[in-house]
Structures are given as C-alpha cells and as structure tokens.
Amino acid sequence: MVNGDNKTSDRSNIAPVPTLRRLPRYLEYLKGLRVHGDAHVSCTQIAGALDLVPTQVRKDLACTGIVGKPKKGYPVFALMSSIENFLGWNDPRDAFLIGAGALGTAILGYESFRSNGLNIVAAFDTDTSKIGTKVRGVEVLALDKLEDLCRRMKILIGVLTMPAHYAQAVTDMLVRGGIKAIWNFTTARLVVPDEVVLENAQLASSFAVLSSKLRSTMHDPLEEESSEEVFVSN
Amino acid sequence: MVNGDNKTSDRSNIAPVPTLRRLPRYLEYLKGLRVHGDAHVSCTQIAGALDLVPTQVRKDLACTGIVGKPKKGYPVFALMSSIENFLGWNDPRDAFLIGAGALGTAILGYESFRSNGLNIVAAFDTDTSKIGTKVRGVEVLALDKLEDLCRRMKILIGVLTMPAHYAQAVTDMLVRGGIKAIWNFTTARLVVPDEVVLENAQLASSFAVLSSKLRSTMHDPLEEESSEEVFVSN
DNA sequence: TAGATTGTTAATCGATTAACAATC
DNA sequence: TAGATTGTTAATCGATTAACAATC
Secondary structure (H helix, E strand, O other): OOOOOOOOOOOOOOOOHHHHHHHHHHHHHHHHHOOOOOOEEOHHHHHHHHOOOHHHHHHHHHHOOOOOEOOOEEEHHHHHHHHHHHHOOOOOEEEEEEOOOHHHHHHHHOHHHHOOOEEEEEEEEOOOOOOOOEEOOEEEEEHHHHHHHHHHOOOOEEEEOOOHHHHHHHHHHHHHOOOOEEEEOOOOOOOOOOOOEEEEOOHHHHHHHHHHHHHHHHHOOOOOOOOOOOOOOO | OOOOOOOOOOOOOOOOHHHHHHHHHHHHHHHHHOOOOOOEEOHHHHHHHHOOOHHHHHHHHHHOOOOOEOOOEEEHHHHHHHHHHHHOOOOOEEEEEEOOOHHHHHHHHOHHHHHOOEEEEEEEEOOOOOOOOEEOOEEEEEHHHHHHHHHHOOOOEEEEOOOHHHHHHHHHHHHHOOOOEEEEOOOOOOOOOOOOEEEEOOHHHHHHHHHHHHHHHHHOOOOOOOOOOOOOOO
16 A cells, blocks of 8 residues: 555646646536536537637646546536546635735635635634634634634635735734635735745736736727727818 | 837836746845945845845846846846836826735735726625725725726736636726736636737645745755654664 | 856746647 | 547647846
8 A cells, every 4th residue: 555556646746837727617617507417518619609729628627537428528516526526625724815805805705716625714803803703703802812723723724805014924824824725805925835825816917917907908909990080171 | 100119118028927927026126225326236145045046137137128237236216117117017007906805905906006006996796795895995896887988998917816707707807998008816717809918826826835845844854853763662 | 356146048947838649 | 431530749838947137
C-alpha cells in the first residue's frame, strides 16, 4: 500500500488555471439542463452553449477524470459529480468570514457558494453593534476571538471582506490559527506562508477588462455608425 | 486629418487580457508608494513587490504608451496617468446599478471603483420599500424607469447585482436603452448584441481556483508533515 | 565613465486548436 | 452498419521569459 500506484486516483490532480476557471461555467450549464435519468451531454452541446470549441471542453472535462462514451457524450449527473469532486465542492469546508459589512453580507447570501463547498460557520467584525447578531443566519463574533476559534474549530478557509487596511493583520491572525486558504476580496497585497493558499478575487481586474474593451469600442469609429453627424454637402 | 496617421495616438490600443488584468495591480502598488515630486520607479522594483519578472512588467507598461528613462525607470505620476488613461479610468463613465441588495450596496461602497471611472448615478430595484431611499448616497429608483432613463441619460455601463433569474430581462432593457457595456455579477449567461461589451465578474471562477489549490495541498502528503500518525515499530 | 535600466527582438513555454484513429 | 463523438497526438498560437544593444 505504501507508494501505491493506483491508476484510478489521479495523484497529479493539477489542471491549468484557465481550465479551473471554466469548470464552474460547465457546472452551471449542466445544472441548468435540469435533465433526469441517464441523460447524456456532448462537448459539442456544451461548447455551443458556452461559446467555446468542443476540443477545449473535452480536454477540460478530461482533467476532472470523467470518461465519456463515443457517440453519446457524458452522463450528465456523473459529469457534475466529477467536476464537483475535482474542485472539492462535494464535501463542505468550514470557513470564517471576516468583515460583516455589505460585501460580507453579499457573500453570506450567495447560496451557490454554500452549495459549492464553502461552509461559512461564523462571521467576525469589530463593530460592537453587529457582534452577537446574525447576518443571513450566521452569527457575528468579536474579532479578538478569531485566532483561538480558528485553531479550535480547525477552520480551513478565511474569507476577507473587511476594509483593506486591516487585511494583513487579520491574515496574520488566521495564519497563526492554522488557516489553510485565504480568499481575499480586498485590494491589499497579502503576505502568507508558502503552505497557505492565497486567492485574490480581484474585482478591479474584471473592471479593467471591461473598461479597456469599452474604451476601444468608444474610440474605434468603425465599431458602429459614427456618433458624429456625417457632413453632407447640399 | 482624415485617416490621420498620428503616431502619438495608439490606434490599436489593444492589450492581452492577462496584461489588462495586471494593470490595476500596478496602479494599486504605485498609489501605495505615496511618493511626491518627480520620483521614479523601475520595473525591477515593481516586479519585486508584485512577485513578477521585470520583463513582463516592462512589456505590460509599454502597452499603456509610457516611455521610461534608462537607469531611472518611469516617473511615478506619469505612469499612473498612463495606466489610468489606457483603461479609460481618468474620465468617469456614468453607470446604473441594478439590484440594491447586499452585493449592490457593496459595489456602491467600493470607493476605488468610483475613483476608477465608474460613476454610478442611480440604483434600481423592484422592492418598493427601497425605492425612493438612498443607498451609499445613491438614489434607488423603480425598475420600470430603467430603460427610459438609460436612454435619456446616455448611460454607458450597467452593473448587474440582482438575482440571476432577472438578469437577462434587465439586460434586454439596458440594451434597448442603448447601454454600451454590462458588468455582470450574477451567474446568468447573458446574451447581448455584438456591439455591447459584456464582462462577467465570475466570483465562482476565483473560488474554483482556490478550491483546487486547497484540495491538492490537502491531498498531497508531501506538502507538509503528514497529519496521520507515523507508525514506528518499537 | 560605469552600470543599471530601458526597449526590442528572439527563444521558450504552455494553452488552444486541429487532425484523426478508435469506438459504440 | 454508418456516423457522431470520444481520447489523444500533433500543429498552432500567443503569452512569458531570456538575451542584448542602446542609453542616460
């Protein structure tokens, strides 16, 4: 059993980041199909709906370990399980959310995160008027209990939704409390030990892509009929 | 002037998406420097702080049109302007936000978006208890006024923070109202005409990357000291 | 001046896409 | 069976990284 070379367990469960980012889209699409029984779906179908090419979809899905049937495609439910399993979304992971403001409330309310393995068991804040209350059914605790509770409850994920200038201090508390991963919604650049996973939500990156596209369509006169009056000599 | 071949105006102001996504990080770093006068910054400095390689930073910055000085680097303020200008973040663009819930409130409160050219001038909702009130200083209006106001106020950007199942209907209203860009925070896959820019915030993608990394560190026994008891024969 | 840094060209790397045999 | 679809290998594409002359 030592050094087990089991073919079925994909030890090297690494996938390119672009693939990882597409997997939730596939899952969302599959959920939307609302099929039952042993319905199948092909890469052509998925690609068509999501504006991708079938080969890419096939390669992405292969990363999760699913095996399809030629001519039929993939069994829908098995495929959903395969994606969820690959992402670790089938077994919930306990998380703390720090910052019970508007953004924190929004994250707590995202039902799809809960169904995707993010189990936020408590929120933390420094605002005494919030401490002791519940937000979206989750209790808000005092920030000074964070490190101790993190350690005792073996919390895996910390979600940072507080003002950016507290972010590093809170991160340090979580790290001391033995956190495994940090999902950072602030603009702060965080320093964490190598063994802690850090993912930055980077809303500004998304807005930058939008801004740039918008700017080019606005500046490119060929994009649509010119907004300026065409001068016609009469 | 027709067909102007002006070298200074970079007509083909296209940059790779990965570059676009990094630009806000550079800007954030530069703002954090809090320098004054004609302070300069080098790619080596920026790369060191952001965990990138200098060549990549140099190429990214070159996309924005900035020209540096050998041995000195780039003038900090000119560089910030160059990035902001490239993204169109220097002149504010009027936007509507649809869905004045927790997420909408969070976006309205993100001061950095306002300073980055996103000028949300009104919010819309169907909840009559919210209509007429102000959220973060922005008035909440009835959804049925959306299309008409969008057209009359020549709104450029629509920010979607309402429940996913309304998203396509709201998008259609905005499109009819002449919107140029849509920033979608819902999980809905939206259909828009070619001339409308669509950017999906995709929080789930970010969470998928985190989940996958976390899953591999948890499953990889080499990542840290084994959590299982090592059996020692005595 | 010497040397750090830029701008740019070439090499590398990795993801996407195409091609095609295998298969149900 | 015929043909759509899979899995996989090869070709392409584009971003990253390396190399290096120019320069202040």
